[in-house]
Amino acid sequence: MFRLGRTLVRYNSISAKYQAKLAQKAKQVGAASVEELKLKLADQIEQTKKELNKIDPLAELEAYERKQAMKAQATKPAIPIAKDTPKLPYKVLNDYVDLDKLKELPRREIEYIWKARFQDKQKSVHAVIDAVPFAAMYANAFKNPNFILPLPRDNGYEMHFVQWAFVGPATVHCMLTTVAEYKLHGEYAKPHTTLSFHQEVSDKGVILMNGVIENDTIPMDEAQLLVLNVQRFYGMGEQNEKKLKLLKQFTTGDDGFSTEDLIKEATTF
Template sequence: MSFIIRNTLRRVPLRAHARFYASAKPDLLSKYSEQLQKKALELGVGSVDELKEKLLSDIAEKKKAMNSVDPLAELEEYERKQAEELKQRKLKDQGSDKIRDAIDASTPKTPYKTLSSYLDLEKVKALPKSELQYIWRARFANQDRSLHATIDAAQFAGIFANAFKNPSFVLPLPRDGQGYEIHFVQWAFVGPNTTHCMLTSLAEYKLHKEYAKPHTTLMFHQELVADTGIVLMNGRVEEDVPLSMDEAQLLLLNVQRFYGGTPESETSQRKLQMLRAFTQGDESFTMDLLIEEAALMD
């Protein structure tokens, strides 16, 4: 069931992985001995053993070169351009496009809300699933810029597992034929039954770091999983951001599509691979591929 309702950038260094086979079966070496000897002569070495040593040296050099590659250089360029654009907008103070101030570091942190902040758990845990879903929708029906949903526990388990392994990501948002605005996704596991997903303009995150204000925060409540088999979600899109509800829902749709994929789906596997590549700092992650994958409505 879709959870979209109609109503910290950590850089991970590239890890190069190489698998080396120290030996081979004698018959295999014998089978290719003539080709190996020919290759040795081409490379100016006198024997197959010397050829092995040369190839191992070449592999080491290539591995060293790979480790010097910055797989997120393209993302850095996106960040740099957006940060500069937002600085200029802030100077011009252009209405809704202006940069929001950072969170005041001295402001005391308020406790996170659990499901009991919204519902009487003892009263609702015995209700039929359909009635609980109705009550949850009604709870937020008249709140502007709110998001809410009920999610099957099995579906959320997959999202949770992928979020735990890949706690940050980036998502593109098309902007009226003017290219793409990049948004930073962060997951926080704030309590035993509460998980948060926060979305922030990547440009604002670059300016304010950990004190950047998320424009959208989702809270996933898992207190009733054992009794009802569902997770309840509520969230809000801030009013002081130039982001429509349709745009927010498009971002959330891609959060679901990238984090909630199933092993049976080829398209889901591509998206999960992009999550892993971003987390690992792998050079296979590129902004062009991300934009292409995010645009596919599968």
Template sequence: MWRLRSIARANIHICNQFLPVSNKSIGTLSVFRFYSSSLEERYKEKLLQEAQKQGFNSIEQLKDHLKEDLESRKRKFNNIDPLKELEDYQQRTQMANNNSKNMMTKSKSPLDPNAPKVPFKTLDSFLDLTKIKDLSKQEVEFLWRARWAEKDNTLCAVIPVAIYDRMMANAKNNPIFVLPLPRQTVSEDGKSTEEQGMELHYIQWQFVGPQTTHCMMTSLAEYKLHQEFARPHTTFQFHSDLVKDKGVVCMNGQVEPDTNVNVQDAQLLLLNVQRFYGAMGEETPAAKQRVQLLRDFSKGSPQFSVEKLISLSQSMET
């Protein structure tokens, strides 16, 4: 399996040398403090007026406020735009593969903003809830899987509520993410090569109803082209109607035709959705790193790295 190799950075140890402090330097420090105190005393009345003008009772309160404001501005300036980071990564990979082409997801026409909205489907659209309320959990799972067995380009699952709750807790706080999908590189003569590239996909959660949640997947290139009107290539629906009675959540997914995304691709993306959204828990070092990377992306933290995202998505560690 292809994976990025990380280059270990050599640790640089800096030895600090202690310089003797002369009496002259101490005297200079005392003079500096004297002038600082004198300046504060001189403008104390004006500082107090400014503090009261801004609604504070003392100069110390004004200082604390200004300190918090400065720290807030520093945090803001240290933030990164995660989509800009992804764009930079795509530009780097495109330059590296300028002599070949990748089997990327085909772009589709955008959604029509004027089209009437179709009501979302609930679990009752697929199963008669009044008829299954007396069935066991195993019987409900059998019926749910049978409901999708003969349909093309679909996926389904029955999820224990504990796993679903862990995933939803992170989804509500981090409704947008990106995941990589391995893509085989094709040479100019149309023949497949042994090299493997990565295509980034935009993951978006929508909480459309009290018991219905959607997870939509779109290639990042498609999203950048059409923004909110980008057409998803895969949509997963989670139905929590049976949580109280059966302790399970029913999931079904649909992969759109006429794209380069197949059911196996959707399964791989869904697997990493579970792993990065903490469905398997956060006890192991790898699991903690995945969830932390998700949070770093949402916060725009400089700690977010596309290379690390790819490495963790391909790692076999759970």
């Protein structure tokens, strides 16, 4: 679904690196295979699950919706917005390209301009996404605005928290931070990866995405793997029932949510 720019490595390259890390970890702990590694780490996985179950994503979503509603009511203009109105607190598509001119172009030229805009940005990711599959991703994100995704570490797995924010009528953010950072700072946790999805030219059949990776916090290839799994869990639609089931279970706090199943789905390519 994502047609990624030069800053993202190919799917097979990411998969190979990920599997290599898992195999290396298995060797370190004396496991004959990745599957045996998961069995050896079963206790640790269960403990992680118990800790993560303390997070109440529904409560956070309700609090977020209340804040947004109060903010919208407080800032509702009584007169038409003037041209010299201060900029929004988040970037929209027009902050990166001339939107009026972009709307006059065909899809192919829009894709070329977007890729050229970010080709020299070392800490960024970008993509051109088909509007139809993005609609499924948007719907899944709206229903399940929080989730967790694993990354392999020497002592097991490190969990990363996914947070979606619908900041404007044509702008959606997806933020990634470690669960440890989120537990420490809550909604004020600083994300190591922030993706912005721009829908202003969706009538051309495309959604434009760009993102920033704080690579002093997380290596680029690990952030790219997380971005890939955001796509795999949120953007596959009904084609992947297991991943959708995990999303729904996490959102509702279902006791059936299994961190072991999550790791299996996230690490199986």
